[in-house]
Amino acid sequence: MSELYSPDRPADRLDPLIRDLVSWVACEPRPYAEVMEAWRTSCPRLAVWEDAVDRGYVTTRRGADGIVVHATELGRTWLRSGQR
16 A cells, blocks of 8 residues: 555545545646635535645646646646555
8 A cells, every 4th residue: 555545544535535636736727716716615624725735736836817726746646646
């Protein structure tokens, strides 16, 4: 089993949602406001955005139109690997 995944870690239960977020951003960079609108949650246990950032799968960059969210190379590699 991968070192990136451990079923004993509660955060790993979010992996399918994190995969959805990273896949969505990997298709094309998205404005930060759009990402926050689509992925906001009032439940602290569903920290999809925070986990994706903490794992290094997505990042923000300042662009001409404001802050934009991009999938990182690590995030793209994780998607290609098919790991949970």
